[in-house]
Amino acid sequence: MERNRYLLTGDEAVAQAAVDAGVALGTGYPGTPSTEILEHLSSLGGRSRWSPNEKVALEVGIGAAFGGARALVTMKHVGLNVAADPLFTAAYTGVTGALVVVSADDPGMASSQNEQDNRRFAVAAGVPMLEPSDSQEAYDFAALAIEISERWRIPVLFRMTTRVCHAKTAVVRRELAQPKSAPSFQRDIPSRVMIPAYARPAHRRLRQKLAEITAWNETSGPNGIEHSGDGTLGIITSGISYMHAREAAPGASFLKLGMTHPLPVEMVRRFVDTIDRCVVIEEGDPYLVDALRAAGLNVEGKSEMYRFGELNVGRVQRILANDTSPEAPPPRGKPPQLCNACPHRTGFTTFAKLNCIVAGDIGCYTLGVLPPFEAMDSCVCMGASIGAGLGLRHVLPEEQARRVISVIGDSTFMHSGITGLVEMVYNPPPTGHVVVILDNGTTAMTGLQEHPATGRTLDHKSTGKVSMEDLARSLGIPNVVVTDPVGDPEGFEALVQRALGGGGLWVIVARRPCLLAAGKIKEYERQAGAAAACSSAS
Amino acid sequence: MAGRVTNVVFAGLGGQGVIKASDILAEVAFERGLAVKKSELHGMSQRGGSVTSDVRFGQEVFSPMVPEGQADYLVVLAPEELENSKRHLRPGGVLVPPDAVAAERLPSSKCLNIALLGVLSAHLPFEVEAWLKVVRANLPEKLHEMNDQAFALGRESAKKV
Numbered sequence: 006m007e008r009n010r011y012l013l014t015g016d017e018a019v020a021q022a023a024v025d026a027g028v029a030l031g032t033g034y035p036g037t038p039s040t041e042i043l044e045h046l047s048s049l050g051g052r053s054r055w056s057p058n059e060k061v062a063l064e065v066g067i068g069a070a071f072g073g074a075r076a077l078v079t080m081k082h083v084g085l086n087v088a089a090d091p092l093f094t095a096a097y098t099g100v101t102g103a104l105v106v107v108s109a110d111d112p113g114m115a116s117s118q119n120e121q122d123n124r125r126f127a128v129a130a131g132v133p134m135l136e137p138s139d140s141q142e143a144y145d146f147a148a149l150a151i152e153i154s155e156r157w158r159i160p161v162l163f164r165m166t167t168r169v170c171h172a173k174t175a176v177v178r179r180e181l182a183q184p185k186s187a188p189s190f191q192r193d194i195p196s197r198v199m200i201p202a203y204a205r206p207a208h209r210r211l212r213q214k215l216a217e218i219t220a221w222n223e224t225s226g227p228n229g230i231e232h233s234g235d236g237t238l239g240i241i242t243s244g245i246s247y248m249h250a251r252e253a254a255p256g257a258s259f260l261k262l263g264m265t266h267p268l269p270v271e272m273v274r275r276f277v278d279t280i281d282r283c284v285v286i287e288e289g290d291p292y293l294v295d296a297l298r299a300a301g302l303n304v305e306g307k308s309e310m311y312r313f314g315e316l317n318v319g320r321v322q323r324i325l326a327n328d329t330s331p332e333a334p335p336p337r338g339k340p341p342q343l344c345n346a347c348p349h350r351t352g353f354t355t356f357a358k359l360n361c362i363v364a365g366d367i368g369c370y371t372l373g374v375l376p377p378f379e380a381m382d383s384c385v386c387m388g389a390s391i392g393a394g395l396g397l398r399h400v401l402p403e404e405q406a407r408r409v410i411s412v413i414g415d416s417t418f419m420h421s422g423i424t425g426l427v428e429m430v431y432n433p434p435p436t437g438h439v440v441v442i443l444d445n446g447t448t449a450m451t452g453l454q455e456h457p458a459t460g461r462t463l464d465h466k467s468t469g470k471v472s473m474e475d476l477a478r479s480l481g482i483p484n485v486v487v488t489d490p491v492g493d494p495e496g497f498e499a500l501v502q503r504a505l506g507g508g509g510l511w512v513i514v515a516r517r518p519c520l521l522a523a524g525k526i527k528e529y530e531r532q533a534g535a536a537a538a539c540s541s542a543s
Numbered sequence: 544m545a546g547r548v549t550n551v552v553f554a555g556l557g558g559q560g561v562i563k564a565s566d567i568l569a570e571v572a573f574e575r576g577l578a579v580k581k582s583e584l585h586g587m588s589q590r591g592g593s594v595t596s597d598v599r600f601g602q603e604v605f606s607p608m609v610p611e612g613q614a615d616y617l618v619v620l621a622p623e624e625l626e627n628s629k630r631h632l633r634p635g636g637v638l639v640p641p642d643a644v645a646a647e648r649l650p651s652s653k654c655l656n657i658a659l660l661g662v663l664s665a666h667l668p669f670e671v672e673a674w675l676k677v678v679r680a681n682l683p684e685k686l687h688e689m690n691d692q693a694f695a696l697g698r699e700s701a702k703k704v
Contacts, residue, residue, distance in 0.1 A: 245607075249606045317606065317610065318606050336627040499602065
């Protein structure tokens, strides 16, 4: 057996490639299924950091790449919506080092609020996109993404999906090319300062780069043709769909695309010409099939019913057989729920009892929507609780408006809640508003990651700590109260009741550590105390 | 049969060690030099919901997910997951239910995952030492003895059936 062979998840493989290729900095925000990339990078000795949100993470990555370093930025699919603003213009500025942006999509929504297909972002932003289908490709393509980014001085979108991120498959490591020079600032104003006069030529440069990358992808890209059978059936596919299709149709010929933007259309055309029937097998949106048909290729897609959810071997067989009969719904398993004695339980018991209209947010506490609480009325995206709560307050009749409350977790507040508070101060509803920050001291849902208000870095070391209550007070919010909902549930209920009834602007920080995190937090604090004692003694 | 893939599905609830069990099996097969893929959905699994994890090994494995109704072995850790997960098993496949090991003989209920791996191990062509090596590598040292016992108990229970 090869000694250099490892069983890794796709996430771990990307982290390993980052270390092997000398990536100087990894940034991101936790989000299933991408979270483990930066955690693994850190455990391998790489430099990785959680940012408050994906936009900031990408901006830090852009800065690192402007400085000539190799940077890796990771996020889940919806995170790229937050980071879209810097992405689109970084495509114009280009980079000096390397900038690889991982988007981990979640078809089937194992742990997400939507199943958007981020292949669309590659087209919209005008950046090259690689799609690995297993951990070996995650490793190899991560190295290739760095190479492409440096060669064409362009950010590269690295699109993974749940089954690539979290599946473990074999990886053989190899010697990866190291950065050619150490980071060093080189002034380049017309490339990096996007005033219109410089942005207009930058857009033309971007399109020129994409034309060159297209030509390269046609002849030298990470795409492969496997001919077998008699040429009656050909399958065009990418990512995890390739694996399902390869198993579902052993007699077919395959065109597997590793770089799906810009597409090697002429290569596909030559493949299609050799095959009687060509079917595009892709998860999610009809991205490939629409592009290929627009190029005049005679290819079949999947029925609309297969746009929803993940593909698997059985569904690919159905697509190939043009089977559109209803699929048996998978049996309902036991849904997740708030842990017994979870501190969020007090909050949702209170909100239900007080008949609150709850503008909710993203995190463990979204489970407050399920029985026995059923105490959440909206959940859209990170931070939306505050804006949506304010909007409801502005338009509802007074009796209803006074029951509206915004409920947000600590990590989500740091991610996208702060600007909501600014809005609350700037445009206060006539009935006032109440924001409850459920502060359990961690990013619980994604697996207990740190954030700026915990005062610890990704690897749980002490760092600067943002005080949410001081932040709220500094914005001019008159009523800011910190309370322990578990220690004093009656007091918490009375406080919420007073806030709702009194009008005015309120921020209630309900602070009680997550049960799963409490022991670990104590240990981190003990270690930090010991380290501080050591340094003051020396 | 050459090239045949062995499919194993683990099912249980978040917190039971479903994923740990599947990791261990995947590593045992991997150490043997086989092609292995392992996949699970664990987005919200820390919150006590249903969890399944698939392990596939053989000469060549493509999809990381066991196609429905093609599991050769189904290992179920929670009684309430039995009914839902039976659809994974192929006709003639082997079910390892949660009561395959007498609960009162377990050193701790937390060792159920390792005990059921012991049961499964009796059906698979890997040496006991190879299993124990990987079990230990996946657990803190203070838990080794307890889990060695659980594994042995499972393996012994399988032989009685």
